[in-house]
Amino acid sequence: MVIVARGLELHIAVAKVAKYAVSESGDTVEVIERPHGGLSLVLADGQSSGRAAKLISNIAARKIISLLADGVRDGAAARAAHDYLRTLRQGKVSAEVSIASVDLTTGTLVISRNTQCPAVIIRRAPAGDCAVTLLDDPSEPIGIHPRTKPVISEIQLEAGLYALLFSDGLLAAGRRKGQPLDIPAFACAHLRQDSASAETLAEALISEAIALDDGRPADDISAAVLAVYPHTGAVQIRKMSVRFPF
Numbered sequence: 506m507v508i509v510a511r512g513l514e515l516h517i518a519v520a521k522v523a524k525y526a527v528s529e530s531g532d533t534v535e536v537i538e539r540p541h542g543g544l545s546l547v548l549a550d551g552q553s554s555g556r557a558a559k560l561i562s563n564i565a566a567r568k569i570i571s572l573l574a575d576g577v578r579d580g581a582a583a584r585a586a587h588d589y590l591r592t593l594r595q596g597k598v599s600a601e602v603s604i605a606s607v608d609l610t611t612g613t614l615v616i617s618r619n620t621q622c623p624a625v626i627i628r629r630a631p632a633g634d635c636a637v638t639l640l641d642d643p644s645e646p647i648g649i650h651p652r653t654k655p656v657i658s659e660i661q662l663e664a665g666l667y668a669l670l671f672s673d674g675l676l677a678a679g680r681r682k683g684q685p686l687d688i689p690a691f692a693c694a695h696l697r698q699d700s701a702s703a704e705t706l707a708e709a710l711i712s713e714a715i716a717l718d719d720g721r722p723a724d725d726i727s728a729a730v731l732a733v734y735p736h737t738g739a740v741q742i743r744k745m746s747v748r749f750p751f
Contacts, residue, residue, distance in 0.1 A: 513664060517731050518702070524725050525718070531554045531725045537570050580654070599648040605624070618656045618657075619647045623641035633697045667696065671728045681723060706730045711726060
């Protein structure tokens with residue numbers, strides 16, 4: 506997806522794969538335009554894998570997306586989704602949730618986390634050098650403990666900014682062989698290529714994770730990349746494309 510504003514372009518790319526020998530991924534990723542301008546991406550990882558996990562992640566993602574569409578702020582939407590899931594399933598199931606919102610009112614990227622997975626923030630200089638920040642403050646998944654709330658970070662939008670969100674399957678890739686994926690280092694190495702983009706990075710992360718698991722992913726894996734580029738065109742055309750193998 507491409508959205509243009511303030512002389513910048515936002516590109517969003519998502520790649521995902523289900524656990525080996527499981528027909529349906531337990532991760533859900535949704536994108537929605539914000540009513541006051543901007544865009545939000547929600548990544549939800551349901552407990553366990555397969556159809557049961559997909560149901561949980563769908564519940565969490567749908568609740569958050571519907572609230573964001575009504576103009577509810579990200580933190581309040583995450584808390585409401587927690588309360589809803591905890592009430593619906595009596596505190597017996599959980600979902601890890603990440604929300605990334607481009608807020609055109611403030612000119613910032615807002616990341617809300619209820620997950621063990623860090624968000625990786627990369628600032629790429631024109632020369633190709635990368636500065637990495639990990640948003641890894643401890644946070645709890647939604648659905649289990651009372652008073653659970655998200656950890657929220659806010660980053661100024663600027664050209665060369667990349668944000669990586671992912672499910673725990675990406676963290677688990679390669680661990681069976683003692684070769685876990687160094688996500689920041691891999692991302693920075695990829696972004697030094699002239700052809701690097703949000704789409705190629707998301708696909709490269711998933712491909713590398715599958716390779717580390719010898720072609721048999723040990724868990725559902727999802728990777729979302731948000732990238733900010735300078736906009737040089739005269740016409741502000743928004744685009745979206747989806748590839749959905751089945």
